[in-house]
Amino acid sequence: MKKDQQRTQTDPDTPYISNRVMTVPNIICMIRLVGSFILLPIAWQGNSQLFLWLFLFLAITDWIDGKLAILLNQRSVLGARLDSWADAALYAALLFGLITIYREILSEELGWILPAIGTYLISTTVGFLKYRRWPSYHTRAAKTAWLVTLIAVISLFSDWSIWPLRIAAVTVVMTNLEALLITLISPTWQVDVTSIYHAWRDQRAA
Numbered sequence: 001m002k003k004d005q006q007r008t009q010t011d012p013d014t015p016y017i018s019n020r021v022m023t024v025p026n027i028i029c030m031i032r033l034v035g036s037f038i039l040l041p042i043a044w045q046g047n048s049q050l051f052l053w054l055f056l057f058l059a060i061t062d063w064i065d066g067k068l069a070i071l072l073n074q075r076s077v078l079g080a081r082l083d084s085w086a087d088a089a090l091y092a093a094l095l096f097g098l099i100t101i102y103r104e105i106l107s108e109e110l111g112w113i114l115p116a117i118g119t120y121l122i123s124t125t126v127g128f129l130k131y132r133r134w135p136s137y138h139t140r141a142a143k144t145a146w147l148v149t150l151i152a153v154i155s156l157f158s159d160w161s162i163w164p165l166r167i168a169a170v171t172v173v174m175t176n177l178e179a180l181l182i183t184l185i186s187p188t189w190q191v192d193v194t195s196i197y198h199a200w201r202d203q204r205a206a
Helices: 024-044 048-071 077-101 103-107 110-131 140-157 163-185 196-205
Strands: 005-007 015-017
Touching (some): 024 048, 024 077, 048 077, 048 140, 077 103, 077 110, 077 140, 103 110, 110 163, 140 163, 163 196
Antiparallel strands (some): 005 015
């Protein structure tokens, strides 16, 4: 193996390029991170259509950077961290936008939304306290939750139904709880853990 590569603890056959910063996936992550802050003034101005289209563009980059990282063999620990930071920023910008633009609607949905926010904060805090760094699991459940959230956002902005938002909130809660369990059973920090089963399997093998 080349000296500039390291392997993840959960997938010993996957090379990670640890000393490269300006890779294509990392640049895309930075675009998503910066774009998340641009969403804030757009939401503050109440421009729902521009907010929706920019959010969808940024959300699509989350799928693109992951695929390119694999296709171009540019997966890195830094990339995994950037991806997590950019996702967190985009989620926060989305929450700010929804509260700003749809304040009255969301005030009636707090019973669904607060558990999603609370479990995320708990999961992230526990991971940071245990590893002194941001958890970057990117589980299958997280990818599913992100897709369901996209559907919920489109549904809300198109005035179709509130139920996709509620389903997304439940999915996010389950994803956060799985991430919390992964943190609790994993003695060391890991990236790209497929699921709680894979984390448990790796600990048994170790």
